[in-house]
Amino acid sequence: MDIRVEDLYVRFATLSGDIEAVNHVDLTFSQDQITGLIGESGSGKSVLGLTIMGLLQSNATVEGRIFLGERELISLSEKDLCAIRGREIALVAQNPATSLNPSQKVGRQIEEVFRLAGEGKVDSTRRTHELLERMGFSDSERVMHSYPFELSGGMCQRILTAIAVAAHPRWIIADEPTKGLDAVVRNQVYDTFCMVKEQYNVSLIVITHDLLLARKFCDQIVVLYSGRVLEINTAQAIFNNPRHPYTQGLIASLPHLGMRPMPGFSAAFTDQPSGCVFHPRCPYIDEDCRKIEPKLIPVEEGSVRCHRYS
Numbered sequence: 001m002d003i004r005v006e007d008l009y010v011r012f013a014t015l016s017g018d019i020e021a022v023n024h025v026d027l028t029f030s031q032d033q034i035t036g037l038i039g040e041s042g043s044g045k046s047v048l049g050l051t052i053m054g055l056l057q058s059n060a061t062v063e064g065r066i067f068l069g070e071r072e073l074i075s076l077s078e079k080d081l082c083a084i085r086g087r088e089i090a091l092v093a094q095n096p097a098t099s100l101n102p103s104q105k106v107g108r109q110i111e112e113v114f115r116l117a118g119e120g121k122v123d124s125t126r127r128t129h130e131l132l133e134r135m136g137f138s139d140s141e142r143v144m145h146s147y148p149f150e151l152s153g154g155m156c157q158r159i160l161t162a163i164a165v166a167a168h169p170r171w172i173i174a175d176e177p178t179k180g181l182d183a184v185v186r187n188q189v190y191d192t193f194c195m196v197k198e199q200y201n202v203s204l205i206v207i208t209h210d211l212l213l214a215r216k217f218c219d220q221i222v223v224l225y226s227g228r229v230l231e232i233n234t235a236q237a238i239f240n241n242p243r244h245p246y247t248q249g250l251i252a253s254l255p256h257l258g259m260r261p262m263p264g265f266s267a268a269f270t271d272q273p274s275g276c277v278f279h280p281r282c283p284y285i286d287e288d289c290r291k292i293e294p295k296l297i298p299v300e301e302g303s304v305r306c307h308r309y310s
């Protein structure tokens with residue numbers, strides 16, 4: 001069951017005025033593909049994930065539609081959304097340290113998901129053991145009886161993923177699953193998600209600014225900038241033939257490709273550039289770029305928001 005986002009805007013009321021953190025986003029997350037959402041910090045990746053989950057803060061206004069199969073999620077009541085959250089779409093939130101309950105052993109936190117689904121105590125414990133073993137914990141007994149602070153960041157990340165998987169959702173949205181982890185642990189997290197996808201038949205959206213993770217793990221990549229989609233394509237096309245000047249800049253900043261940092265910063269949401277939102281940083285800017293906002297233009301398998309391709 002695909003997730004289809006149509007004409008989505010998310011606005012936040014702030015003391016400095018309204019900001020549009022998600023701006024006219026139209027895209028489909030295909031159930032058969034792992035989609036990566038990439039972009040610099042503040043580009044709207046987490047907000048998009050939270051909007052799909054219906055978990056935005058109260059100063060947000062949402063316009064547009066999000067379909068899970070035939071069901072439209074934005075118009076659902078909180079009660080109906082609760083039935084979808086966790087069971088159909090689960091979020092592995094950005095910060096494992098704050099997302100786990102610090103005062104409860106992690107085994108109890110996973111068991112609770114099985115208990116809520118109607119399993120008895122003995123079965124919940126047995127299934128928690130099995131799940132932890134599948135997650136690559138060879139000492140599941142010890143892990144079950146640990147508090148989050150007794151485990152490493154990478155282990156907590158895998159526990160959060162286990163909690164998401166325990167409810168057998170169709171979709172998992174993983175927000176920055178490798179943030180703050182070293183290379184070895186990043187690979188373990190990557191292996192865990194590969195296992196989850198294969199064995200639990202879960203569809204995945206991975207929010208990340210770890211481009212190497214995105215390249216290794218994702219089939220489709222969506223490049224976000226200032227709340228807008230600037231490019232969508234297969235991971236192969238994004239990395240081998242990036243079309244948008246912003247995507248080109250991101251790829252060129254990778255360590256093994258020259259580590260050339262992109263000049264400038266994305267503009268504040270309260271002071272967005274006219275025309276193309278990327279124009280103040282673009283090496284190819286011309287007069288139209290300052291005046292006319294480019295549309296998403298189809299290119300081979302994907303699309304790109306830049307006048308150079310029209």
Ligand SMILES: Nc1ncnc2c1ncn2[C@@H]1O[C@H](COP(=O)(O)OP(=O)(O)O)[C@@H](O)[C@H]1O
Nearest residue numbers: 012014021040041042043044045046047048057
């Ligand atoms: N509740 C909120 N109120 C005001 N601004 C918010 C709120 N939540 C997020 N934002 C802003 O929305 C923008 C996008 O944030 P986010 O999606 O978290 O970025 P990222 O791409 O790093 O995940 C940021 O400028 C952030 O400060």
Ligand code: SF4
Nearest residue numbers: 276279282289306307
């Ligand atoms: S529309 Fe113009 S400013 Fe924007 S990315 Fe393309 S060339 Fe650069």
Ligand SMILES: [Mg+2]
Nearest residue numbers: 045046047094
């Ligand atoms: Mg984020």
